[in-house]
Amino acid sequence: MSEEQIKTLEAQFEERIAHDEKIEAKDWMPEKYRKTHIRQISQHAHSEIIGMLPEGNWITRAPSLRRKVALLAKIQDEAGHGLYLYSACETLGVSRDELYDQLHSGKAKYSSIFNYPTITWADMGAIGWLVDGAAIINQVPLCSTSYGPYARAMIRVCKEESFHQRQGYEIMVKLANGTPEQKEMAQDALNRWWWPSLMMLGPTDAESVHTEQSMKWKLKRKSNDELRQQFIDQTVPQADLIGLTVPDPDLKWNEERQSYDFGEIDWDEFWQVVKGHGPCNKERMNARVTAWEEGEWVRDAAMAYAEKKENKKINKAV
Numbered sequence: 144m145s146e147e148q149i150k151t152l153e154a155q156f157e158e159r160i161a162h163d164e165k166i167e168a169k170d171w172m173p174e175k176y177r178k179t180h181i182r183q184i185s186q187h188a189h190s191e192i193i194g195m196l197p198e199g200n201w202i203t204r205a206p207s208l209r210r211k212v213a214l215l216a217k218i219q220d221e222a223g224h225g226l227y228l229y230s231a232c233e234t235l236g237v238s239r240d241e242l243y244d245q246l247h248s249g250k251a252k253y254s255s256i257f258n259y260p261t262i263t264w265a266d267m268g269a270i271g272w273l274v275d276g277a278a279i280i281n282q283v284p285l286c287s288t289s290y291g292p293y294a295r296a297m298i299r300v301c302k303e304e305s306f307h308q309r310q311g312y313e314i315m316v317k318l319a320n321g322t323p324e325q326k327e328m329a330q331d332a333l334n335r336w337w338w339p340s341l342m343m344l345g346p347t348d349a350e351s352v353h354t355e356q357s358m359k360w361k362l363k364r365k366s367n368d369e370l371r372q373q374f375i376d377q378t379v380p381q382a383d384l385i386g387l388t389v390p391d392p393d394l395k396w397n398e399e400r401q402s403y404d405f406g407e408i409d410w411d412e413f414w415q416v417v418k419g420h421g422p423c424n425k426e427r428m429n430a431r432v433t434a435w436e437e438g439e440w441v442r443d444a445a446m447a448y449a450e451k452k453e454n455k456k457i458n459k460a461v
């Protein structure tokens with residue numbers, strides 16, 4: 144294709160983005176647009192899959208059948224979110240096996256937040272309330288992202304996330320209104336999950352290497368700092384309501400900005416976790432790779448069954 148032709152295609156593409164048109168899998172797109180979507184969508188999918196591990200740790204220890212059912216339903220949803228997102232990613236010409244290999248080999252990132260331990264039952268509440276709360280804030284704008292398959296996957300995901308956040312907050316409400324020990328357990332979980340939840344929304348806009356271009360392509364509709372501020376402004380009143388204290392001595396309502404001012408985030412901790420040196424990075428990857436290897440027979444059996452069914456269909460047609 145000549146330089147001239149590429150320039151025309153690029154101009155038409157920019158025009159479509161400017162008019163909020165959805166870019167579909169079969170449409171022409173700049174190679175960099177395709178690559179950054181593979182990067183973000185695959186990491187999003189990996190996060191959903193790895194995100195099942197911290198919560199899976201508490202299924203057998205849920206304090207009641209109701210809590211167990213809600214936790215099982217949530218974890219099952221996360222698996223589904225991962226599959227929608229892998230499917231959306233495959234539309235960009237990358238295979239699922241490649242994506243799995245990138246995750247299992249440590250080449251691909253997943254969200255930092257899932258590298259923290261879940262020490263008490265209250266962590267199930269904090270994860271639903273804070274992590275899924277932050278995920279909703281991050282994912283709602285993605286429902287209007289320019290890439291069609293990603294935007295459509297997000298619509299279904301967001302509907303289910305609100306259940307995740309509500310069941311988590313309900314756990315925190317129950318504990319905060321329970322015995323002093325239960326309230327202390329809820330406060331301890333908030334203390335441990337607050338700052339990693341702020342980090343989950345990515346580095347500051349000044350540090351973010353992708354935000355500027357991602358906003359131009361309408362992949363991102365809000366910047367990391369905007370999403371973080373929205374999360375804080377929405378979540379602090381929820382903590383106040385149940386008598387829990389956000390672990391930030393610098394947190395203060397700013398009347399002029401109509402927003403909360405908040406303290407310094409420990410970005411060294413964030414980058415340490417992103418680079419693989421968080422509290423549970425190794426444990427999470429070992430668990431994921433072991434499940435993949437031990438599940439090989441299930442995949443083989445399913446493929447063998449599918450091939451047998453296919454052959455039966457072909458023999459019948461002949």
Ligand code: 3HC
Binds near residue numbers: 191224253304367417
């Ligand atoms: N954990 C790990 N890596 C992170 C990160 C985090 N929390 N935040 C940023 N990074 C990485 C980026 O991937 C990028 O590295 P790369 O170039 O190797 O990909 C680098 O840090 C620079 O960050 P940027 O802000 O420039 O990167 P992005 O523009 O991609 O912004 C993001 C980061 C806001 C996480 C964006 O990728 C995004 O919105 N992703 C979609 C949502 C998502 O993945 N959420 C993760 C949690 S999923 C979840 O919560 C499920 C729920 O059910 C619990």
